Amino acid sequence: MKNVLHELLDELRSYDTEREWFEFKENWFNQTQLGQYISALSNSAAIEGRKNAYFIWGIHNDTHSVTGTTFDSNMDIKNEPLKHFLARQITPDLNFTFNETVYEGKKVVVLTIPAAKTVPTSFNNERYIRIGSSKESLRKYPEKESYLFDVLRHGFPTIENTPSKYQDLTFEKLFIYYGAKGIKLNAETFKKNLNLLTEDGKYNILAQLLSDNSQIPFRVAIFSGKTKADKMYSIREFGYQCILYTLEEVLRYGDVLNIIQADEKDRIVERKEVPLFENDAFREAVINAFVHNKWVTENEPMITVFSDRIEILSRGVLPPEQTVEGFFRGESIPVNRKLSEIFLQLHISEKTGRGVPKIISIYGKDVYEFHENSILVKIPFNWINDMGDKVGDKVGDKVGDKVGDKLNNTQLKVLSEIRNNPSVTKPELEKIVGVGKTSIDNAISALKKKGMITRTGSNKNGYWNVMAES
Numbered sequence: 001m002k003n004v005l006h007e008l009l010d011e012l013r014s015y016d017t018e019r020e021w022f023e024f025k026e027n028w029f030n031q032t033q034l035g036q037y038i039s040a041l042s043n044s045a046a047i048e049g050r051k052n053a054y055f056i057w058g059i060h061n062d063t064h065s066v067t068g069t070t071f072d073s074n075m076d077i078k079n080e081p082l083k084h085f086l087a088r089q090i091t092p093d094l095n096f097t098f099n100e101t102v103y104e105g106k107k108v109v110v111l112t113i114p115a116a117k118t119v120p121t122s123f124n125n126e127r128y129i130r131i132g133s134s135k136e137s138l139r140k141y142p143e144k145e146s147y148l149f150d151v152l153r154h155g156f157p158t159i160e161n162t163p164s165k166y167q168d169l170t171f172e173k174l175f176i177y178y179g180a181k182g183i184k185l186n187a188e189t190f191k192k193n194l195n196l197l198t199e200d201g202k203y204n205i206l207a208q209l210l211s212d213n214s215q216i217p218f219r220v221a222i223f224s225g226k227t228k229a230d231k232m233y234s235i236r237e238f239g240y241q242c243i244l245y246t247l248e249e250v251l252r253y254g255d256v257l258n259i260i261q262a263d264e265k266d267r268i269v270e271r272k273e274v275p276l277f278e279n280d281a282f283r284e285a286v287i288n289a290f291v292h293n294k295w296v297t298e299n300e301p302m303i304t305v306f307s308d309r310i311e312i313l314s315r316g317v318l319p320p321e322q323t324v325e326g327f328f329r330g331e332s333i334p335v336n337r338k339l340s341e342i343f344l345q346l347h348i349s350e351k352t353g354r355g356v357p358k359i360i361s362i363y364g365k366d367v368y369e370f371h372e373n374s375i376l377v378k379i380p381f382n383w384i385n386d387m388g389d390k391v392g393d394k395v396g397d398k399v400g401d402k403v404g405d406k407l408n409n410t411q412l413k414v415l416s417e418i419r420n421n422p423s424v425t426k427p428e429l430e431k432i433v434g435v436g437k438t439s440i441d442n443a444i445s446a447l448k449k450k451g452m453i454t455r456t457g458s459n460k461n462g463y464w465n466v467m468a469e470s
Contacts, residue, residue: 005101005110011323012054013064015370020044020130021052024059026067031077033135035086038096038113038121040128040135045115047129047148049156050320052115058108068106073098089124092117120148159295159336163198164208166215173212173242181346195338205295206338209243216298218246220253222305230306236420239300247290247348249423250303254282256422256466257305263384277310277379281362284355285377289314291343292335292375312377317370328365330357407446410435414443415466418453422463 012022021044023037034055041053058069077085083098090096099110120127120138127138129148138145155161171190178185191197196207208214217239224231238249258279263272289301294316304311318324322333334340343349359367359377369376407415413433417424424432429440447453454465 003101005099005108006103007323007325008054008110009056009059009103009108010325012056013059014324015064017372018061018133019048019372020132021048021050022054022056023133024061024064025055025057025069025071026060027057027070029071031082031085032124035089035123036126036128036135038086038090038094038111039123039126040130041113042094042116042121043127043138043148044130045113046117046120046151046156047144048320050115053113055111055113056108058103058106066104066106066108069109070107071109073100073109073111086123091122091125092119094121116148116152118152120145120152157296159205159209160195160338161198162205162296163200163202164205166208166211166213167203169203169207169211169213171211171242173245174210177242177244178346183345194342205298206336209295209339210342212242213240214243214246215240216243216295216300218250218300218302220250220303220305224307226306226308228304234416234420243290244346244348247287250286251283252422252463254279254286256419257310258282261384274382274384276381276383278362281359281379282310282312284358285312285379287343287349288355289377291340291349292316295336295339308381308383310379310381312379314375315373317373317375324370327356328360328368330354407450408443410439411443411446414440415447415452418447418464419466422465424464425459 012024018024021041023041037055041055045051045053057071058067059065060067073082075082086096087093094114096111096113099112101108101110122128127145128135129138129141129144130136131141131144138148151157174190175185175187186193191207194206194210196203196210198204203211209216217237220236220238222233222235224233236253238246238253257276259276261274261276263274286301286303289312293299293301293314297315299315301312301314304313316335318327319333319335322331326333332340340349349355363379367378367380369378410433414429417429417432426437426440426444430437433440433443444453448455452466456462456465
């Protein structure tokens with residue numbers, strides 16, 4: 001069985017840079033500054049919702065390589081044990097501990113520091129905080145100080161205990177969505193049952209997300225090349241409604257982006273159809289982005305499409321109890337507990353934690369990137385055919401736009417609008433394209449005959465499907 005300390009070290013070294021709740025050193029030591037670090041790390045751990053912070057000797061600060069250390073936690077400071085020297089000046093009492101281990105054949109010392117609980121942790125009557133990787137006096141950052149006191153009084157902010165800025169909320173679409181799933185919400189009790197109210201009876205951010213107007217957008221940006229420095233081809237905006245409907249629209253839009261390519265290599269009878277990317281992986285990544293996003297900041301997830309990949313970004317980091325390896329194993333620890341329960345209740349997601357393992361079984365762990373304030377999933381495209389003159393730098397071509405010699409101007413505009421908004425209606429197309437009803441009808445009829453679009457559902461509630469060229 002793997003040493004618990006070694007698992008912790010593996011976890012901390014997996015981060016690309018230090019975080020505000022842990023610090024790496026090699027042989028550094030200054031007893032007074034160490035006390036200040038304990039205060040800073042303890043207070044920052046509380047702000048970050050962490051149970052503990054860590055100060056570690058024997059790991060290189062920049063490369064995170066194991067160097068080993070000569071630091072001795074049992075040393076005396078003027079005939080007083082170091083632990084006593086620190087404990088005497090730290091208030092309130094903090095049960096910090098030193099642990100020594102041999103890690104990758106070298107001595108490493110881990111100082112475990114509990115997060116501040118009821119009041120900020122101070123050293124020698126001064127409170128400290130981490131700003132990036134720097135240790136600073138808390139007094140210099142009044143906003144941080146105010147936020148820390150708020151966390152200590154009311155707990156780490158969540159979408160359930162944080163009131164929404166919008167209190168005039170309605171939930172008609174939520175009732176319709178539940179009804180379509182065969183579940184009847186009780187108008188008298190649904191707010192309590194779904195945890196839509198804070199302790200003082202205000203609508204919380206979860207209520208805002210599930211309301212008829214969430215006030216939160218969701219954008220899919222398409223770039224012509226492999227970076228955001230390339231020309232933006234289009235941007236599709238969803239959102240401003242109950243996020244359950246936004247999620248459905250985004251997943252449907254994934255079907256629009258996922259070209260089914262014709263693979264005629266070694267063809268005998270039927271050609272093989274190959275998708276641009278694995279839809280199951282895309283679906284799991286998007287659902288995870290929605291359910292685990294740090295909505296408490298009111299920043300939405302984001303999808304960016306490049307010529308060689310789709311990137312799905314969710315705000316925030318892994319929950320404090322979660323490790324990177326546990327994440328990859330599918331040990332699901334929800335960032336937004338009640339939202340996760342709602343997704344399970346509606347059968348949008350499942351409790352088995354298969355989503356992440358499913359993605360890495362297809363694409364490997366390297367598709368995940370963990371940044372300081374976000375988690376990114378990169379799903380690569382599987383292009384099997386060259387189109388024209390290597391159109392890898394033209395997303396428009398890649399999603400089926402290389403049809404200029406087949407379509408007239410109105411048909412091209414209609415096709416582009418349908419691709420960007422699968423739910424667009426004919427009256428809306430008239431306004432956007434700037435032509436009359438007959439011209440729109442003729443354009444749609446021509447596109448259908450060419451096999452470029454199909455319609456699913458009614459004129460009012462259905463949506464368009466854009467097909468790839470044969």
